[in-house]
Amino acid sequence: MRGLSRTSLAEVEERFNSVAGSADLGELADELFAVADLFDREHGLRRTLSDASRPAAAKAGAIRALLDGKVSTAALEATVAVVEARWSTSGDLADAVERLGVIAAATEAESHEQLDDVEDELFRFGRILAANPELRRVLADPAKPGKERLLAELLADKVAPATLRLLTHLAVHPRGRSLESGLDEYGRLVALQRQRLVAVVSSAVPLSDQQKERLAAWLRATYGRDVHLNVEVDPKVLGGFSIKIGDEIIDTTIAGRIEEVRRRLAG
Template sequence: MRGLSRNSLAAVEERFNAVAGSADLGRLAEDLFAIADLLDREHGLRRALSDPSRPAAQKAQVVRGLLDGKVVEAALATAEAAVEAKWSRSGDLADALEQLGVVAAAAEAEANRKLDEVEDELFRFGRIVAGSSELRRALTDAAAPEEGKRQLLRDLLGSRVAPTTLRLITQLVAHPRGRSLEVGLEEYARLVAQQRQRLVAVVRSAVELSEEQKRRLTAWLRTSYGRDVHVNVEVDPRVLGGFSVRIGDEIIDTTIVGRIEEVRRRLAG
């Protein structure tokens, strides 16, 4: 989000933080996802509720009339704050509510001391999807029934992952909102990491790193960036030697392949 929408998101997040503390965070996440999905389906409603020319109190009244008794009070208060705010584009309204749904789910995981598990599981599931075209087709087929996809995820993941992980992946599969599954998983992982204001580092290595190696690498990255860093390791035999680290748009490449490519660039230059 940019400009006006970014400022509005910050204001809505303040309201969300004020009401989320006493809520059932799992239910709050589900309700915020449901409201975002409703706005995605009902284009006329979304346009009306994001129309800056309409009085904010009137829009909040419409939301309360629609949702009172159907969602938890914290979700209703957050939705009211969202429609009272002004957005650069109408889609940003639904985006904001979805994002706060992810934040609520991450807060639930942190309260249950499962935040690290959720980060790891989102990353690993992304790698599984990337490596299985059959699974990806089954989960992203627009013609396939939503309940069938939900059941497939329950069968695949079930008790093997944290409840928050299953909730987030199911939301992405059921309501991709124009994103690829891989992009959605990366976006959710970033929001989950922000729950503790951590960076996410994706490490590519020819072999699996030992726990001691991961600990040392994490410590080095924490010192280098001045912030906590969550490390996800992707084993890639093409690396040949060394490893590469991607944090956002920045890449630290110590691989043999990376060095060869650097020599080639210099020769070509």
């Protein structure tokens, strides 16, 4: 989000924190995902509720009339906060509601001391998809029924409830995203619960716990923030490791050095 929407999002999240405290966070996440899906389906409703020329009170009244008695008080008030805000595009309206759903799921995980698990499980599931093209094909097919049941059979009792909730929503309602981009986005939002950066570390061999601790400490000192490590073993790096944080890449691999030499010779 940019400009006006970014400012509105910060205000909406502050209001959301005030209404979510006593809510059933798992239920709240599911309800907000359902509202986001409603806004995605009903284009006219979304345009009306994101129309900056309409009074905020009128938009709030419209969404209250539509959702009152159908969702919890917390979900209703969170949605009201979203429709009263001003957005750069109508799509940002649905994006904001979905983001609140992810925050609710992440907060639920944090309350059960499972936030680290959720971050790791989202990352690992992305690697499972990469290694299993058939599973990826099934989950990415918008016309494929039974994806919710499939994920429950595969993952129930193996991942945190918040992880299953997020993966299910993403598979059933991808909202125009690939599974990979959706997993990256959800992982970033979960990490923000502790204001941490996420680093994807590629190494030729598994890192020991001590190596991970030293690397995390170095990255924390470098970036001034806690950094969550997602470590993957990739024989193609030959030696050393590479780190990707957002758009920044720190490459100490032999393969990276060879490629740098090639670029210099070609340049």
